[in-house]
Amino acid sequence: MTKLEEYKKINKELGFMAHAINLMYWDMQTIAPEGGKERLSDSITYFSTEMFKKSTSDEYYKLVCDLSEPEEFDKLDDVMKFDVKKTKKDLDEMRRIPADFYEEYVKTTTASSMIWPKAKQTSDYSLYEEPLKNTIEAVKKYQKYKRPDMEVYDSLIDQFEEGMDTKTIDRVFGELREELIPLLDEILKKPQPDHSKFTMFIPAYKQAELCKMLVEYMGMDMNGFAQAETEHPFTTGIAPGDVRITNHYHENDILQPIFSAIHEGGHALFDQNIDRKYDDTAGSQVNMMGLHESQSRFYENILGRNINFWKPIWPKVLEIIPEFKDITLEDFVREINHVENSFIRTEADELTYCLHVILRYDIERAIFVGGADVKDLPKMWNDKMQEYLHVTPKNDAEGILQDMHWSDASFGYFPSYLLGSIYDGMFLEAIERDLGSIDDILAAGDIKKITKWLNENIHQYGATRTSKEVLEAVCHKELSAQPLIKYFKEKYKKIYG
Known part of the structure; x- marks a missing residue:
């Protein structure tokens, strides 16, 4: 075999191993019985370690280095040039991590992932304190091995949003904080909708049926899609042609599962529409x-909370959920755009959600830059909730234990949620520039036109463009929070007068 053929062969094998790991993780988080989770955890650790060894082996690294040489690199097509360049960069970092430490790292984070649901369900932070402390220490070591010349938190942010830094985040988060807090204060003075009419019992199987209908309406290829229930909603690309989401059904509050489905469906549409020529490549x-x-x-906010998203499908919603027969579409839309200070990030309205993310960003910086003690984090969380949202959680389940991210070592991820919303303000301007009013498109039942635009301008390129490059190519602008601020002001001044 040529060097390129050998390289592709190993990439295919790594893809098979990732497929197995993804399936086992999916199983552990969804339908695996409690008695089988310890074995699943051990299996995930084993295959993850073997995959790490193979992907950082001398044999593989030599192939990548050889293909990076000009005489070999120049022969590659654009797909493989990107793959080899990105793989070389990642390997140079990953090979700094000792294999024995990596195995211990996987054990530590997997154990944390297993304990977090129990701690949340019992609202007992003491169960989770030691695993969280161990995970934080493991993350610090991991990042120092990987990027010894970078500050740990900067490295974590860059890990989840390449090219992003705290200086930029501080700037755009500051723009939002300055504008949104006064707007929020004005909104909270206004009369609020009656939530009681939405606290009806709706069986989980009906909620699941509605959620499946919604993602199909958005443009999902249902031949490459599946959904299941878990403690915390997430999306995972199991393998090419197989994207799955999870949800958590609340039988007395259907609104949260509805918007979890639309949210995770947006992730899945991205994964599903990456050009297949990138399979088994970076x-x-x-x-x-x-x-x-x-x-x-x-999808969740700009589209899903727009009344015009629901107009074409409201009869279908009533068919699946007849319990809504006495609720008007206007009542429904008023409720899903209800702004209030709440405890749970995933249940927050799109406006106060910004503050939930800034809170987590502040705490992560306190951990990795300020050296905050793990035992003090629940109090720090509650103090910041009071400062930003003027509410204090009654227990740790609706406080510091509500998110799964830290349990699997995803520190640095939270800022990406708010960065995503900031990008959305810019994408909204670009879509309306190219397609016209989204209100008109949605009201006509043509949401798939918007999905196609996103497929063609963003999804198909996968990881081959950084976020900065996407914004430049699609929006012709540098990052700014101003379009999102404009969207918030126009929308909520209309809703709340």
């Missing part, structure tokens, strides 16, 4: 999570 592994979150939050 181009299929989108690590710009701000860009990924922009897609999920664009």
